[in-house]
Every structure is written in C-alpha cells, then in structure tokens.
Amino acid sequence: MDFTVNILALGIPFSVALLLASLGEMFNQRAGVFNLGCEGIMAMGAFLGMLVPYGAGHGAPVPGTFNVLGLLLAMAVGALLGLLFGLAVVTFRAPQGIAGIGLQMFGVGTAGTLFRHFVGGTQSVPGIDRLPIPVLSDIPFIGPVLFSHNPLVYLTFLLVPAAWYILFRTPWGLRVRASGANPRAADSVGIRVNLVRFQALAVGGALAGLAGAYLSLCQVKMFSDEIIAGRGFIAVALVYFGHWRPLKITGGALLFSFAQALQLAIQGQGIDFPYEFAVMLPYALVIVVLAFSRESLLLGPTALGKPFNREMRT
Amino acid sequence: RPNAAEAAGGAVKIALIIESTVDDKGWCQAMHDGILQAQKELPGRIEYSYSEKMKPVDAGSAVLQYVSQGYHIIIGHGAQYKNLMLEMAEEYPDVTFAFGTSAEIGPENVFTYMPQSEETGYLSGLIAGMTTKKNTVGLVGPVDGGDAARYNRGFVLGVQAVNPKAKIMVAHTGSFADFVKAGEVAETQIKAGADVLTGSSQQALGALRAVADHRDAPIWWVGQDIAQIRITEGYKCIAASSYNYGAVIVSLVAKLDAGVRGGECIPLNFSNGGFVFAFNETLKNMYTGAVEQKVNETLEKFLATPDTLDWSAVDYSKL
Amino acid sequence: MEPNTGKITSLRVEHITKRFPGVLACSDISLSVGEGEVLALVGENGAGKTTLMNILMGLYRPDEGRILINGEETVFRSPGDAFAAGLGMVHQQYMLVANMTVLENIALGYTRAWSPLALDLDMVRARIDEISRKYGLAVDPDAYVWQLSVGEQQRVELVKTLCLGARFLILDEPTSALTPQETDELILLLRKMTRELSIIFISHKLQEVKNLSDKVVILRRGEVVFEGSTADHSSDDIAALMTGREIHLPRNEAPECEGKPALDIRGLKVRSDRGFLAVDGLDLSVCAGEIVGLAGVSGNGQRELAEAINGLREVEEGEILFFGRNIADHSPRDVIDAGMGYIPEERNTEGIVPSFSMKENFILKDAGSPRFSARSFLKLEEIDRNADRLRTEFDIRSPDTDAAAGSLSGGNIQKVILAREISRMPRFLVAVYPTRGLDMGAAEFIHRRLLEKRMEGIGILLISEELEEILDLSDRIAVIFKGRIIGTLDRRTADSRKIGILMAGVRNDEAV
Amino acid sequence: MTKQFKILYRTVLILLAVAAAMLAGALILWTIGADVTKTYSVIIFEPLKNKIQIGEVIIRAIPLTVIALGISVAYRSGIINIGAEGQMAMGIIAATAVALAFPGLPKAVLLPLALTAGAIGGAAWGFIPGLLKAKLHVSELLSTVMLNYIAAQFYTFCLRGPMLDPAEITMGSGTPQSMRLTKAIWLDRLVPGTRIHTGVYIALFLAFTVWLLLWRTSWGYRMRAAGAGERAARYGGIGVAGCLVAAMVISGAFAGLAGAVEVAGVHRRAIEGITGGYGFSGIVVALFGGLHPAGIIPASFFFGLLIVGADMTQRMAGVPANMVLVLQGIIILVIVATRMVLANPYLEDRVRRRYCRLTDRGREE
Ligand SMILES: Nc1ncnc2c1ncn2[C@@H]1O[C@H](COP(=O)(O)OP(=O)(O)OP(=O)(O)O)[C@@H](O)[C@H]1O
Numbered sequence A: 001m002d003f004t005v006n007i008l009a010l011g012i013p014f015s016v017a018l019l020l021a022s023l024g025e026m027f028n029q030r031a032g033v034f035n036l037g038c039e040g041i042m043a044m045g046a047f048l049g050m051l052v053p054y055g056a057g058h059g060a061p062v063p064g065t066f067n068v069l070g071l072l073l074a075m076a077v078g079a080l081l082g083l084l085f086g087l088a089v090v091t092f093r094a095p096q097g098i099a100g101i102g103l104q105m106f107g108v109g110t111a112g113t114l115f116r117h118f119v120g121g122t123q124s125v126p127g128i129d130r131l132p133i134p135v136l137s138d139i140p141f142i143g144p145v146l147f148s149h150n151p152l153v154y155l156t157f158l159l160v161p162a163a164w165y166i167l168f169r170t171p172w173g174l175r176v177r178a179s180g181a182n183p184r185a186a187d188s189v190g191i192r193v194n195l196v197r198f199q200a201l202a203v204g205g206a207l208a209g210l211a212g213a214y215l216s217l218c219q220v221k222m223f224s225d226e227i228i229a230g231r232g233f234i235a236v237a238l239v240y241f242g243h244w245r246p247l248k249i250t251g252g253a254l255l256f257s258f259a260q261a262l263q264l265a266i267q268g269q270g271i272d273f274p275y276e277f278a279v280m281l282p283y284a285l286v287i288v289v290l291a292f293s294r295e296s297l298l299l300g301p302t303a304l305g306k307p308f309n310r311e312m313r314t
Numbered sequence B: 001r002p003n004a005a006e007a008a009g010g011a012v013k014i015a016l017i018i019e020s021t022v023d024d025k026g027w028c029q030a031m032h033d034g035i036l037q038a039q040k041e042l043p044g045r046i047e048y049s050y051s052e053k054m055k056p057v058d059a060g061s062a063v064l065q066y067v068s069q070g071y072h073i074i075i076g077h078g079a080q081y082k083n084l085m086l087e088m089a090e091e092y093p094d095v096t097f098a099f100g101t102s103a104e105i106g107p108e109n110v111f112t113y114m115p116q117s118e119e120t121g122y123l124s125g126l127i128a129g130m131t132t133k134k135n136t137v138g139l140v141g142p143v144d145g146g147d148a149a150r151y152n153r154g155f156v157l158g159v160q161a162v163n164p165k166a167k168i169m170v171a172h173t174g175s176f177a178d179f180v181k182a183g184e185v186a187e188t189q190i191k192a193g194a195d196v197l198t199g200s201s202q203q204a205l206g207a208l209r210a211v212a213d214h215r216d217a218p219i220w221w222v223g224q225d226i227a228q229i230r231i232t233e234g235y236k237c238i239a240a241s242s243y244n245y246g247a248v249i250v251s252l253v254a255k256l257d258a259g260v261r262g263g264e265c266i267p268l269n270f271s272n273g274g275f276v277f278a279f280n281e282t283l284k285n286m287y288t289g290a291v292e293q294k295v296n297e298t299l300e301k302f303l304a305t306p307d308t309l310d311w312s313a314v315d316y317s318k319l
Numbered sequence C: 001m002e003p004n005t006g007k008i009t010s011l012r013v014e015h016i017t018k019r020f021p022g023v024l025a026c027s028d029i030s031l032s033v034g035e036g037e038v039l040a041l042v043g044e045n046g047a048g049k050t051t052l053m054n055i056l057m058g059l060y061r062p063d064e065g066r067i068l069i070n071g072e073e074t075v076f077r078s079p080g081d082a083f084a085a086g087l088g089m090v091h092q093q094y095m096l097v098a099n100m101t102v103l104e105n106i107a108l109g110y111t112r113a114w115s116p117l118a119l120d121l122d123m124v125r126a127r128i129d130e131i132s133r134k135y136g137l138a139v140d141p142d143a144y145v146w147q148l149s150v151g152e153q154q155r156v157e158l159v160k161t162l163c164l165g166a167r168f169l170i171l172d173e174p175t176s177a178l179t180p181q182e183t184d185e186l187i188l189l190l191r192k193m194t195r196e197l198s199i200i201f202i203s204h205k206l207q208e209v210k211n212l213s214d215k216v217v218i219l220r221r222g223e224v225v226f227e228g229s230t231a232d233h234s235s236d237d238i239a240a241l242m243t244g245r246e247i248h249l250p251r252n253e254a255p256e257c258e259g260k261p262a263l264d265i266r267g268l269k270v271r272s273d274r275g276f277l278a279v280d281g282l283d284l285s286v287c288a289g290e291i292v293g294l295a296g297v298s299g300n301g302q303r304e305l306a307e308a309i310n311g312l313r314e315v316e317e318g319e320i321l322f323f324g325r326n327i328a329d330h331s332p333r334d335v336i337d338a339g340m341g342y343i344p345e346e347r348n349t350e351g352i353v354p355s356f357s358m359k360e361n362f363i364l365k366d367a368g369s370p371r372f373s374a375r376s377f378l379k380l381e382e383i384d385r386n387a388d389r390l391r392t393e394f395d396i397r398s399p400d401t402d403a404a405a406g407s408l409s410g411g412n413i414q415k416v417i418l419a420r421e422i423s424r425m426p427r428f429l430v431a432v433y434p435t436r437g438l439d440m441g442a443a444e445f446i447h448r449r450l451l452e453k454r455m456e457g458i459g460i461l462l463i464s465e466e467l468e469e470i471l472d473l474s475d476r477i478a479v480i481f482k483g484r485i486i487g488t489l490d491r492r493t494a495d496s497r498k499i500g501i502l503m504a505g506v507r508n509d510e511a512v
Numbered sequence D: 001m002t003k004q005f006k007i008l009y010r011t012v013l014i015l016l017a018v019a020a021a022m023l024a025g026a027l028i029l030w031t032i033g034a035d036v037t038k039t040y041s042v043i044i045f046e047p048l049k050n051k052i053q054i055g056e057v058i059i060r061a062i063p064l065t066v067i068a069l070g071i072s073v074a075y076r077s078g079i080i081n082i083g084a085e086g087q088m089a090m091g092i093i094a095a096t097a098v099a100l101a102f103p104g105l106p107k108a109v110l111l112p113l114a115l116t117a118g119a120i121g122g123a124a125w126g127f128i129p130g131l132l133k134a135k136l137h138v139s140e141l142l143s144t145v146m147l148n149y150i151a152a153q154f155y156t157f158c159l160r161g162p163m164l165d166p167a168e169i170t171m172g173s174g175t176p177q178s179m180r181l182t183k184a185i186w187l188d189r190l191v192p193g194t195r196i197h198t199g200v201y202i203a204l205f206l207a208f209t210v211w212l213l214l215w216r217t218s219w220g221y222r223m224r225a226a227g228a229g230e231r232a233a234r235y236g237g238i239g240v241a242g243c244l245v246a247a248m249v250i251s252g253a254f255a256g257l258a259g260a261v262e263v264a265g266v267h268r269r270a271i272e273g274i275t276g277g278y279g280f281s282g283i284v285v286a287l288f289g290g291l292h293p294a295g296i297i298p299a300s301f302f303f304g305l306l307i308v309g310a311d312m313t314q315r316m317a318g319v320p321a322n323m324v325l326v327l328q329g330i331i332i333l334v335i336v337a338t339r340m341v342l343a344n345p346y347l348e349d350r351v352r353r354r355y356c357r358l359t360d361r362g363r364e365e
C-alpha cells in the first residue's frame, strides 16, 4: 500500500518534464512539423529558467517572482528557437529530421557554453518548492499521490485537458490539424498554412522550454549542461506512443515515469540481478505496451514532415 | 620531439584529459583543482592545459596534439583512457603519460595512480550508520564501476561495521552525468525511509539537492567531495572527504626532476595524504561525541596502515 | 474578411500570364463572365485551365495581367481575399481533409463561426442545413470525409463553397468522377443556380458543355484559341478546335466472342476500410476476348472488388476463379504471376512510384523477372531498351525515360501505366476509371489500346462511371449496386437509360 | 545570359549562407568573449595542417561513412533509423565477445569472424524495430530511441560483468571495459604516425556494395520502391513488410560493423563512450550525402573535418568544449536550408525574371 502510494506519488512529478515537452511536440507534429530538436530547446529552457533566479541572488533564497520570470524567459526563448527552426524547415524547406538534430546540437551546446560563461560549475538554485494543497493533500492515498506536488505539476496536468480543448475545439486547433493533415485543403480555404506552422512551432518551443525549466527549477533545482540527458528524444517518442492525442500522450508519459519510480524503488529494496536490467524497464515497457495497442494511423497528421508551398507540387 | 628530461628543473608542461568538465564538482574537478594547487605550491614549475568532454576517440586527437606541442606529462583521468595512454606511451617514449584509476605498473614512461576511495566511503558509512534514526541509509550510485564502485562498497562496509541491522538501499542511475535521475533515486529512497544518504560521481549533486529539498526534515547527507560542504546544500552535508591530487602532482614533478619518468603506481589513501577528511563545522551537534570519536579512531588506523578494506567482497544483492 | 454580399455582375481577367519553371501555363489570357452567365472553359490536359482558375482564386499570383470584378481591379493575395470578394471554387482534386468530419471541413473556411477560444460548430451546422435545404444537396455533417464516396465528397465541396458565401462559382472538372445521374443532377442544379450567380465550368465532356454553358472558351498550350457562344457550335466543332484535329472515339463493333470464362467470381464478399461489406455476395464472369463494363455509382464496391481480385484486399467469403484456379486471398505477387493486369483507380499513388523514373516504373512488377534481371542483377540495357520502345509506342510525352514519373502529366502517367500493364502480355486486364480526368485525345488513345487487346483475345473488366465509355467498349454491361450485380445487359440492347435505372438500384423487372 | 545568371545566383546564395553561419556562431563567441577570428581559423585550417590531424579526420570519417550507408539503406526503404547508436553498441559487444572467446585463433580467421559478429549483433538490434514496424505498426522513431537506451545499459552490463578486464578487478577499480583484445583482431595502421587504419578499405568497399545493392540489383529496386511508394509497391507485388525488415537488418548490420571496426581499428578494446554520438551524426551525414554512397563519402569526410576542427578550438582558441556542438548545430542547419533553397526552381525562376528585367532596363538607360 505505502509502496504503491510512493510509486504513484513519485511517478507523477517525474513525468512532468516529458509530458510538457511531448505536448509541445504534439502541436508541432499536428501542424505537420517533426521537431527532433526538442532536446536542444529543453536544454536552453533549463539553463535560462535557472539563470534568472541565480542572477538575481547568487544562490541565496530569492522571491518567487524571479522564478516566475525564469519560467517565462525559458518559454519565450523556447518559442524563439521554435521559430528559428521554422525558418529552416518551413521557410527554407530543410529536411526536418536532420535540421532537428542540428537544433538539438545548437541548443545543448549554446546552453552549456553560456552556462560556463555566466555561471560556471554545476549550480543549484532555491527553485520552486512543493505546494501541498491544504485540505486535499491530507486525504489518505489521493492526497499524497495527487495533491502534494510542485505548482507546475498541477499546472501541467491542467494543461492536458486544455491542450485537448485547444486542439479539437478551437479554430486554431482546427487550423493546426488541417495544416498537418492536408495543407493544400487548408490553404484553399484561406488558411495560411505556414503561418499556422510557425505558430505551432512557437507553442511547441515554449512548452519544451518550460519542460526544461521545470527540470532546473522544480525537479532538481540545479543545472549542468548534461541536465536533459536524452529526455527530449523520449518526449518525441512519446508523441508516437500517444498517436498525437493529448490524453494518450499523458498515458505514455505516466507509464514511463511510474515504471521509472518502480524500477528505482525495486533497486533500493535490493535485487539479485544486475541493476542495468532494472534501468531498462521503462524504455522496454513503453515499446511493449505500444506494440500491443493497435491503432489506425489515419487520425494522425498525414502531411507530417512535408514542407508546404502552393506552387511546388511534389 | 618533446623531451621530459629537459623539463627537469625547468617548466613542466602538463596536459589533462577528462571525460566531463573541470567544474563538475566531482571526479574531474578534483584533479583539475589538484593541478592548480600544485601550480601554487611550485611557482613557475607547471604549465597546464586541459581538454574537457573527451570521448575515447577525441582523447586520441587531443593527446596527439599535446605531444606535437611538446607537453611533458599527459594525464588521462580515468581508466577508460588506459589503452590510449599505453599505446601513445609506446609511440612517444619521450613523453610521460599518467592515468588512473589503476594499480598496474606501466612501462617506464607511464605513471598510474589509484585512489583507494573505499577508505573515504568507509568513513561516510560509519557516519551514516551511526546517524540514521530510521536504521535506513541510501546509496545513490552512477554506474557500478570505477572509483564510484570503490567508494560505494567502502560505504557499505562502514555502515555494516557500526550498524549491522541498518537497511542499506543501493540504486544506480546507469549514468555518471544524469543528476536529474540521481535526484529521482534520492527522492525514491527518502520516500522509502532512508534518512542518511550518500552518492558518488558528479551526478551525486542531484541527490544532495534532493536531500536539501527536505529543508527541515531530519534527512542528512555524507559527501564524497569536500566541495559539497561548501555549496548551498552544504547544510545537509555532515562530512565529506576528498582526493588530494595536489600532492600527487607535486610528487610527479619531483619524480621527473629525479629522472623517474614512470613505471610506478601512486596510490591515494589517507596514510600518504592522498585523501583529506572534514566534518561540517556548522553541524557540530550532528557528530560531536560517538560519531566523531569513531571516525577519528578509524582515521588513525587508516593513517597507520593503508589498504586494509576488502571492498571487492561487498555484494549488493546480499544486502 | 467579412464578405460583402453584393452580386457579382461581371468578372473580367485581362492579359493574364503565368509561367512555371519550363512551362508557360497561361499566356496573355483575357476573358469575361457576365451576370448569370455560364462560361465553359475547355482544353486539352495541360492547357492551363486549372492554373488560370487558381489565379482567379488567389492561389497563384499572375506574372502579368489583372482581374476586374464589377469593373474595378482587385488583387487577391490569398484564397481568403477571393472568398471575401464572393468567388468560390470546387477544385479538380477535392480540397478536403480526409480525417476530419464534413462539419469540421466546412468550419475550416467558415470564419464567421470562429471566436478565439471557441468554435461555434452549431452555427456551421445551421449554415450547412440552410444551404443543403436551399439547393437540395444532402450531406451528413458528422461523417468523416474518408468515409465518403467521390460523388459525396464532390457534393461536400459544393456545399462548402456555397456555405462560404460564393456568389461566383468555379467548377474544375466537377463531373469527371460523377455518374450520369449525379452529372445530370449537378447540371440541373447549376442551371437553377444561374439565377443568382455566375459560373465558370471546366470539363472535358463536351456534352455537358453544350448542355450548360452560354459561352465557351478554348485554351491550348496556355493561349485562348477560341471564344464564342456555345449555341453556335456543335460539340464536334469544339472538339476539333480544342485538339486541332478530328476526334473519333472508337466503338466495339466486333462480334462477341465465345471464349471460355477467364475470370469467374462467385459469392464474393469483401469489407471496405470502414469495415462493412462493400462487396456483398457478388457473382460475375468475364470470358477471354470479352470486355465486360461494370457500371455503377462510385462507392458501390467497385474499388474493393478490383482490390480483392488483385490480392490487395482480404476476401471475406467466396471464390475468384481465374482460368479455373481460385486466386481469392492470394498475394498480389501470385495474382500478377497468374497473368493478371491491373490499371488502378489511384493513378498517381498506386499506379506509379512518383519519384521513380519512367523506365523504373516500367519494371515495377518485373524487377525480379529473368527478362530484367539475371541472378538478381538488373539488366540495365534491357530496361532502357524496353523503356524507349514503350515510350515511342505509346507516345508518352516527356523529355526522356529518366524523367520522374510523378512530374509527368496525368494523361502521360496513365499512358505509362497502360504501357506497363499491356506490354506484360497479361491474360486478363482489370481497368478502373482508365480515362478519368483525361482529355479526349488521351481517352481516345486508351480506348483504342483496350479494344486492340480485346481483339487479341484478352478478357477485360472495365470499371467506369462514364456510360459513353462503357457503351462504346463493352460486349456486356454489368451494373453494380450495394456490392451486388443488380443486372447484366447485352451491348445491343443496352442504353444509358436502362443502365441508369439499374444504377439507381431498381431491377429490370421492377422497371418499365 | 541565363548561364551567367545561374552562377551569380548560386554564388550569392552560398556567400549569404556562409555569412549567416559565421555570424550566428560569432554572436555566441562574442557573448562569451572568445576570439572569433582565431576560433574560425582553427576550425577551418588546423585539421588540414598536418598528416596527424588529417588522420584524425579520416578515422572519424570511417564509422560515419559505414553508419550513414546503413542509414541511407533504411531511409531509402522508408524507415528512419535513429537507432544506429544502439546497434553500434551491440556490434561492439558481439565483436568483443568473439575476440575474447577465441584469443587463440589466427588473424585470418578471427578478424573476419569478429567483424561478422559485430555486423550480426547490430543486425539483431535493427531487426527488432524493423519487425515491430512491419508487423505491429510500432513507429520506428519510438522503438529505435528506446532501444538505444536499452542497448546502452546492456553495453555497460557486459563491460562491467562478463567482459570486464581481469586487470580491472585485481589492480583497478572495475572501470567498465574489456581487456585489451588480442592483436589478431587489430586492423593495421596504414600511415605511420597517424591512427588511420585499414577500416578505410572496408568503408569504401561497403560504399560500393551499397551502390550495387540499391541501384543495380532487383532487391535494391524493391526496397527503394517500398520506400518511395508503399502503395505502388504493394500493387506491384513487392513484399513491403519484408523490405522494411531487410532494410533495418542491413542498416543495423552496418552500424554494428562500424562498431566492430572502431574497436579493431582504434580502441582495440571495448570501452564506454565508443559510440559517442556517431549514430546521430550518421543520420546527418547520410542526408548530407543525399542518401547516396557517392555523396556520403565526401559528406563524412567533411563532417569529420568539422568534428576535429571544432574539437581543436578548446585547446587552441580556449573556447569551452560545448562550443563544438554549437558550431556543428549551426553549420548543419545552415547547410541543409541552403541546399533546399538552391534546389528550388520556382524561386530561381522568379529571381531570374526580376534580374533580367533589371538588366534590360539597365541596357536601355
Ligand atoms: N511539381 C512539378 N514541378 C514542375 N513541373 C511539373 C510538376 N508537376 C508537373 N509538372 C509539369 O506539368 C506537366 C503536366 O502536369 P499536370 O498534372 O497538370 O498534367 P496536365 O497538364 O493536366 O496534363 P494531363 O493531365 O492530361 O496529361 C508535366 O509535363 C510536367 O512537366
């Protein structure tokens, strides 16, 4: 019982960074752009997120406003990087996979370089603390699992239905889905496909930036240039797990993180097999689960990865 | 052609090759700081350059470049560079190479060094074992190998020596650098009841940060590196040891002056000053009395006779 | 872009020129359409019709020339502007998002139902309702587009255009995929509409042009070669003006043969992508040396039937006897090796690999055959020789055989497929909508080839919606309805009326 | 006239691109107060200054070529393999296992055996995502990413478990690495004073093989057809699923072989960090090279140049190691974008016409 509560209570905060980034990537891909550079944007977000409170008061406790500023800066620059990516793949029609790898290198490298210059050595910040919700957090089981987390955790899980609503119930979501599924059709009724794609990239970038900042400000509350450690790629993979649907993506992120928490807990309890196999668990589990959940891909963005231009027919 | 002999008495050009960065507050920074300290102790004797984030293949390029620039001592800080160093040593007999961790006796132009980190781990273990109220301690490991493996196993021995009943939670992240995961491990162990934790390699900071996050809870940390006492999270760190590579470098230069260019292993342990240990003064109440006494006794032993711990006997699955 | 709802009394384009790399699509085109007028725009494939219309809709910017609406010059930067001005177009390739519902597809352009945070789908629904009632165009707003037949999609396109407030309709080959009934209905409807709006109507079927239009403009290689009132010219004149030569669509006059059954289908049941039985107990047999035309409203199982025969779709039940051997549920490879030839409906995605060169596409089915490869090494000279031969024999218009097949014109793509399928010396041929969207010249060419094959004693199953085509070519005519053969007619006794009745699902005995 | 325009058009675009790349990099270099000109001159000139550095470039070009070749086979068959990293690791394990198991065998037997083992190891790891996609429609983008992590863990497990260097137990601290492998699997060094090894020949040979496979055999034809037009391929009686799996197996085999060659040619033992991002750079190289061997070879040399040059900057221009990534990232982004712009006939056509109008007017006046 206690064990279960712990796993669940741990898995949820673990999932947030992945979830935010995946939702961002989902918007990119729904609009038809495949952004493998997520990792790089997260790195920049993580760095800038902690830079503000750090700069404000070298490590000393600082008022929360600086943290909020950090989050905002991370999102802003994330959006900016998204637009930069758009310039390459939407305007100049660069192949998206390779450009994504370029963006990933650029983001991770830049974050690391600037970090070395402005901060140096692995650096911790006070960050944003847990905020147990007064009454609710005392409810047995539910309380610790759902209501004793970091504010950003609540925010993220509120973002899931929001993302669903935006994607399926607002004009913008409609435009995004059309631009990713059949850009010509969208264009023929006056939707500016490439503009929509830029917007989606900005949103996706902002979310990826926020994901990074969550890591550096909320989860570990410190930064070093290796902070993202491949989470960006996992986030991209989770979009495929969720077939571009917010709820299924959330399911994937949670599945992964619960498996993570479980695996770590089991290691702690003592295992008589090499720990590497425990570490593999989350990665393997995601593949297996997806393999047995059949899906019609018809609902996905059919024009994913294809640049759009009215005149060019190929 | 560079010639180490010419360096005797003159300026010694030392190049350092590391896997992570010089400011990782861990394994690599320790060596970097050591060299800087040696530079202070031997004014004008040491010219120093380093290459960070050296994957094995990049390390090769770096070495070749350093050789062509006439460096006298090239240090590959990590046993993963062993092969490269030995090969290059063959290729460039006039250059002195050094790598660790290893106790092997290399050819006449190769030094090896071996931090016997189980000693520092053992001290951490003693403190953890005696401090824990819940009889549960956590150990956040990176990859079960290299220096970290020695420290961690030393830690287990330490705990068992003073508190056989204590539950020791061991978990590895599977990476040296992923301190987010290290934080997740620590958080998991704390939730599972651990109230004193330790960790090794640069990722350990993530775990320390997680401990520090329980600001007012009686959850403590024992560090592998004294730097961890000085940082913001230090207020959770009861004590820590660290390598004293300064001494190693100084002795290297001395050996060079004496015309010895390799073929030796330099161990690091308390008895030869290779390690230093320090309590966190601000946490006096945590260790004064039994703990401090036990630690000092043990230190005496270590100073008298090094290399007494059979770390490799520790088997995590038997915990 | 709140549309102004005034009438469009006149639309003129003056000296429009549009170049594409290597192609002069429109050169100095001028034409005008008055209030309530129907202008028919005809011309061979590649004449520039679609391009010109795309310019009108603000999709392309003209290199030169201007557009005047009600006498004043207007510049369209995007289709949005064109809509705002009251123009609306039903495109040659339907512009619908397959994995969204009809409702969503229409909401996509219906900006009045947009507010930043919500999409007023009820408003859209109401609008659709209003329009479909007004023009008697029934559509199911909640159906996904991928579930609709071509005809239904075309109706959706029309409804969409009207919902968006079009007061000037542009229809680019709207009937190329419609059945006679649907076509007639459409023509009637359009005639009704001319009371309140003007129309530009593009078609390769001159009969429709005669029926509907007041004025006709003929394009050739991007230039206006003729402009005049439809009434004064017979469709033969127009055809001649269009192609610059006389066109005689060939007919099948041969005595019907007594070959043994080549393809014999018994109680076939096949599911569609949507899971229902699209082919539901179908019996059909085709003899060697006979052309059986399969008429029917598209979406009655034609596609599924063709795919099942060719091993591309799972067979639920029943037999497909091919020269006595049951090939139901065999792999496409087996079916091909058994001697089946297949001209698929999806010319550009299924018939060819677009990015492959023409010569590579010619060996799509034979890469492994000893003719083109030895010990699995390709025989390049043979492949080249084959390609050159077919290119000249089927006069495929392209610089050389290395041109990417996808960059070829629709008609030429169809010729590539035909050439490959025929040159493989099949024992039988399944041809699905072989001339859809092609001009008369191309259609004539393909008809001739099919008849030749028939004369050589090859059985042909010709699936088509164009009754002329079927009546011209077939020995027997079977009509498919809801996945069953509802009736079979002999060439001599058949006529479009009888067929039409059957297509509507009424049996002979019930009829008359 | 048009000829002259084409040259002008291209040179201008390329100059703009170079300027853009340099500027972007300079911005960051300035912010950290590094010596911009020095940094660039190091990247551009140092790697080609002497044979040692050229050698370093080549030993990076070797695995890049091999992996990129494999990736292009998969890509041409319609599957994007970002799992080369893991496949390479598995190849290293397999090759090392063989070398450790039969230290006694003569070179003529052991070396080919080990390389084959490497290829098989990688192939096995490529087979999984191939099968998952072909049979269960699991996106390779997901499976390959996840399998990379699994492989990485398995790799360390082997190196600190079954394959751990005995010396590491007796006189070391169990650093995950195998013992030094028998000379019998070493690939000889070609040029004294450099690390260039006979892997070069292997890479060139494989490049030729891939060209032969894809463009000269019916197998290659089928795979390319399956990749370029799945529906058409099915229609043409081509077993698409089979092609997918085959392509992934080949792709994996190449990555695995690259790993084996890297061990036999450069490291001579299995160590952590051998794969070091080659899997991802391989994708870049494959696409740079236009998914064609003739393009991949120069592309991998260029990329090797980039890696070595950028890496030298931290020693010769004193910029942080991370700057390497920054510059690589920028250069990748700019190059791919530029190439697409250069290949856009519509833009060129438009510009040409404007240009002509201007020059004509120029003449009139
Ligand atoms: N993406 C493209 N880029 C450049 N030129 C193209 C492109 N696609 C097609 N073309 C050119 O357009 C011509 C035919 O295109 P299109 O699809 O309009 O056929 P068409 O002109 O309608 O004639 P038809 O369909 O009957 O044979 C080809 O000859 C080719 O040169």
Ligand SMILES: Nc1ncnc2c1ncn2[C@@H]1O[C@H](COP(=O)(O)OP(=O)(O)OP(=O)(O)O)[C@@H](O)[C@H]1O
Residues within 6 Å of the ligand: A310, A311, A312, A313, C020, C021, C023, C024, C025, C043, C044, C045, C046, C047, C048, C049, C050, C051, C052, C092, C409, C410, C437
């Ligand atoms: N986007 C494009 N890029 C390049 N060439 C094009 C493009 N669009 C049209 N063309 C070429 O311009 C010419 C006119 O094409 P268009 O589609 O307007 O002919 P069309 O009269 O509509 O033919 P169809 O009867 O087959 O519809 C053709 O040669 C076509 O290949």
Ligand SMILES: [Mg+2]
Residues within 6 Å of the ligand: C049, C050, C051, C092, C172
């Ligand atoms: Mg057209």
Ligand SMILES: [Mg+2]
Residues within 6 Å of the ligand: C045, C046, C409, C410, C411, C437
């Ligand atoms: Mg056409």
